[in-house]
Amino acid sequence: METDSVKLESSVWLGNKRHRALLSGWRFSWTELDKKNRDKNTISVPVSEVVAVMEGQVEIHPQKKTKDTDRDFTLFYVKRSNTSGGKGPLWSLGRSQFCCLSRDLRDQWVTQLRIALKTHCPSRPCRLLVFINPYGGKKKAKQIFHSSVAPLFELAGISSHVVVTERANQARDHILKKDLTGFDGVICVGGDGMFSELLHGVIGRTQQEAGVSEHDQSVMLQPCDLHIGIIPAGSTDCVCFATVGVNDPVTSALHIVIGDSQPLDVCSVHHCSTLVRYSVSLVGYGFYGDVLAESERHRWMGPLRYDYSGFLVYLCNRSYQGIVQYLPADSQITSPRDNSRCLSGCRVCSESTERLFPRSESCSSLYSRQLSQYSIESEDNWLSVEGRFRCVSLTCMSSSCPRSPKGLSPSAHLADGTGDLILVRNTNPLGFLTYLHRHTTTQDQFDLPFVEVHRVKAVRFSFLPGEEDDDEDQPNDSQNNTPGILEDPETLCNSDIESNSFGSKQHLAGNQREQGMTEKSRNKSDYLCGLCSSKRSATSVWNCDGEILPYAEISCRVHGQLVRLFARGVEEDPSSRKYNEGNRNCRGRCFSHS
Ligand SMILES: Nc1ncnc2c1ncn2[C@@H]1O[C@H](COP(=O)(O)OP(=O)(O)OP(=O)(O)O)[C@@H](O)[C@H]1O
Secondary structure: OHHHOEEEEEEEEEOOEEEEEEEEOOEEEEEEEOOOOOEEEEEEEEHHHEEEEEEOEEEOOOOOEEEOOOOEEEEEEEEEOOOOOOOOOOEEEEEEEEEOOOHHHHHHHHHHHHHHHHHHOOOOOOEEEEEEOOOOOOOOHHHHHHHHHHHHHHHOOOEEEEEEOOOOOHHHHHHHHOOOOOOOEEEEEEOHHHHHHHHHHHHHHHHHHHOOOOOOOOOOOOOOOOEEEEEEOOOOOHHHHHHHOOOOHHHHHHHHHOOOOEEEEEEEEEEOOEEEEEEOOOEEEEHHHHHHHHHHOOHHHOOHHHHHHHHHHHHHOOOEEEEEEEEEOOOOOOOOOOOOOOOOOOHHHHHHHHHHOOOOOOHHHHHHHHHHHHHOOOHHHOEEEEEEEEEEEEEOOOOOEOOEOOOOOOOOOOOOOOEEEEEEEOOOHHHHHHHHHHOOOOOOOOOOOOEEEEEEEEEEEEOOOOOOOOHHHOOOOOOOOOOOOOOOHHHHHHHHHHOOOOOOHHHHHHHHHHHHOOHHHHHOOOOEOOOOOOEOOOOOOEEEOOEEOOOOOEEEEEEEEEEEEOOOOOOOOHHHHOOOOOOOOOOOOOOOOO
16 A cells, blocks of 8 residues: 555664654654564654654653754654653654765655645644633643643644633633734644633534524534643643543643544533533532532632532532423443443444434535434433432543542533433432542443433423422523623623623633522522521522533523534543542532542
8 A cells, every 4th residue: 555655764873773764654653673683672752742753862751852963863752751650641752863875865764754744634734723711720731732732732833822811711712803815724822611611602603604503402503623722720620631541741742742632522502592601521510519609608728729619518408390301312332331431432423423413415415414313303202300419420431530430420422412311310419429439430421320321412400399499599581691602702892791691610600699699589598408508499500511501490501512622532441440639620510439
């Protein structure tokens, strides 16, 4: 095969050791030779993981230095860390400096390697739009970008336009409104909140351009071309962890540089006929909603607030009445209890591309075919469960995090067009503690009599007649005109700042407090629920990727492979099976991982 043929082979020197270097098709390798010309160690790098080839002796740390020696060239590539110590598939920048017999040979190596890069990696980004949240996490995003990420982008010849945000939702509004011609992707340097801004911006813009209404639940959303990259620098970096396997800025930057592409399912959340939010990891009612709401009252504690609030909410021992309806996915294909793991190159996800996007002659016919596929789902296919629940969770991915390496649903897939619905019915405190604790162990958290899990395409949640919470505490259309995502960004932006009706968690929570806990309602029959400072209520709130939703009655739908990340899914790493040290930053998604 042409791609496997040898492009170049010669002797090269690394330091004073002679090697045989070989470029053949997809790989570049170099083998150390002993004095008798016998092969010793070989290092082999796929061309797709070569970051750059430079003439001369080049260093980028601590700062870029080039010594243009005639016979040398320097190869930069992705190096997997052998000493990740259970920290997942950590990548670093490998650097090898080769010396050739002549300048001519050196030039041949550089030319051939660069041709191979162009041929095998046509989808690497050239121009990126980078948003840095200077206030996210430990407020080190700027420093992380400039010291660890920018040098890698520069080395790979990527030009980046950097925007340091000055307010919440600036990144989302920028993506919705500004000219993005020439950009191959948008990058956030921050946490899950920043990722969510980019997600809403990219999906919203794509639908605007395609003339699709996001508020119409039955419509098939247009898949987004613009890739999203995440440089983890927040206090919660769960999306990064679940899609890369580790929260490390250099690893993420390298995935961006080599143009990795990971499709991702996205769940849209609607209330009546209005889009409320998009989610990729957790839409959770009951326990996870209560923990988030409680944690808002303790923001001053920093990330510790999630553990503290989780503890309080657990002690409150609440359960909530409701009706959960769901549209099951095809159980012949996969199930949430089939013990599979969605890892890099997942067969289920790649095969689902065929199911989600059947081949067709043109884009428009593809689009209309998907539309008709969804609209033929009749009400008869929906199933219904009602009762009292400790929690109701829908997740489009495993939602693994450092504290719960298996995640909420260990066999969930990143891009198969389905989500996993987990129903935890009311149970005694010990039973619920067992459920929570099993997220941190190898034991099956679904193997409990009060837990059920379903692979689904859509979910609806409503109350039994007469079960709704006091109207004064439940925002509804007349009380709360929460703008939809597609509305004019200017309006959104003003409403974010002025009325706090949609946007960052802080703002929304503040708004809810203002709206829900009016003086009148506070003086009525409220009482504190044990140690929790929140009012005991017949209803909980939804935690949607770390944001509190303003409505309890919602409907959710999973959109297969709606967006693409610069990632490749979690690479298998034997050491990652050891459940390592805790991370306190899961926004109430994995409380009890002590
Ligand atoms: N300049 C800014 N000032 C205030 N808020 C901002 C700014 N830029 C972004 N934000 C908002 O800050 C929120 C949190 O940011 P991010 O996710 O990066 O950090 P985090 O530390 O993980 O978040 P959190 O503090 O909520 O756990 C996001 O929802 C984002 O909309």
